[in-house]
Amino acid sequence: MKLSSKIITIASSILGVTVAGCGGSECMYGTPNADYEIKGIVTDTENIPLEGIKVSVGDIYGNFDDNTPLPPTIYTSSNGKFEVKYKAFPFSGKKMKLRFSDDNGIYKTKYEEAAIKYTGKSNAWYHGKAIIDVSIKLSKLEK
Numbered sequence: 001m002k003l004s005s006k007i008i009t010i011a012s013s014i015l016g017v018t019v020a021g022c023g024g025s026e027c028m029y030g031t032p033n034a035d036y037e038i039k040g041i042v043t044d045t046e047n048i049p050l051e052g053i054k055v056s057v058g059d060i061y062g063n064f065d066d067n068t069p070l071p072p073t074i075y076t077s078s079n080g081k082f083e084v085k086y087k088a089f090p091f092s093g094k095k096m097k098l099r100f101s102d103d104n105g106i107y108k109t110k111y112e113e114a115a116i117k118y119t120g121k122s123n124a125w126y127h128g129k130a131i132i133d134v135s136i137k138l139s140k141l142e143k
Contacts, residue, residue: 034090035129038114039083042076042100042136049080050107050138058097090126100136107138 120128
């Protein structure tokens, strides 16, 4: 085997590159990704739906970086609802951090640890998708 072929083979194995299918078992090599669905409704303390509330998802450490949101930042619709579906590197916890903020400065920003519910045959990201469904109440800023 040529030296260049050996180097490519070694580099591929280190990087986890695979060309074979997974058969009947879970894929444990390569770059894993999970399907996430985050949805819910945002209301005020009187249960009135709030439009235009910014919904941000923290990274796996619960950090919020407005320059690289995961997924793209979304806003609530006229009925206060939001929904986003995206793929990302699997989150290993049972909860994910969400931030709800009002760009207009009327309502207080709220952080929420939302429980992740997994679909599929086990409580794991590789057996279906991870779903987060929340109802959030925001209170007005004090003047």
